[in-house]
Amino acid sequence: xxxxxxxxxxxxxxxxxxxxxxxxxxxxxxxxxxxxxxxxxxxxxxxxxxxxxxxxxxxxxxxxxxxxxxxxxxxxxxxxxxxxxxxxxxxxxxxxxxxxxxxxxxxxxxxxxxxxxxxxxxxxxxxxxxxxxxxxxxxxxxxxxxxxxxxxxxxxxxxxx
Numbered sequence: 139x140x141x142x143x144x145x146x147x148x149x150x151x152x153x154x155x156x157x158x159x160x161x162x163x164x165x166x167x168x169x170x171x172x173x174x175x176x177x178x179x180x181x182x183x184x185x186x187x188x189x190x191x192x193x194x195x196x197x198x199x200x201x202x203x204x205x206x207x208x209x210x211x212x213x214x215x216x217x218x219x220x221x222x223x224x225x226x227x228x229x230x231x232x233x234x235x236x237x238x239x240x241x242x243x244x245x246x247x248x249x250x251x252x253x254x255x256x257x258x259x260x261x262x263x264x265x266x267x268x269x270x271x272x273x274x275x276x277x278x279x280x281x282x283x284x285x286x287x288x289x290x291x292x293x294x295x296x297x298x299x
Contacts, residue, residue, distance in 0.1 A: 266291055 270291055 262295065266295065 270287060
């Protein structure tokens with residue numbers, strides 16, 4: 139085996155030319171494909187990060203809305219409770235006023251009937267007095283008879299009541 143410098147140089151030049159050729163032609167498309175793949179992966183990562191941030195923002199907004207709805211529902215419940223208490227109080231007040239009015243009307247009716255009874259008794263006493271006076275005048279009686287007449291008159295009054 140013999141090595142010749144010419145052969146080595148020739149093979150070396152060919153090898154260099156082949157490397158330059160492969161570098162110029164083969165590596166550019168591979169590097170281009172690798173760059174495209176790198177850009178695609180980076181865009182996917184950026185998109186996923188944006189989606190995650192949007193999801194967090196949306197979740198935060200939903201939590202705030204939920205809190206607002208809870209606060210509103212508590213406010214509505216408080217208003218309903220207050221309104222129910224107010225209506226119950228007004229119903230109780232109306233019932234109390236009505237009962238007081240009924241008591242007052244009953245007292246007035248009792249007083250009217252009492253006055254009518256007193257007037258009726260006065261009329262009867264007057265009639266009885268006139269009747270007693272007329273009987274006394276009709277006949278002369280002594281004190282014993284007069285007491286007897288008054289007792290009879292009182293019995294009549296008691297019977298009439």
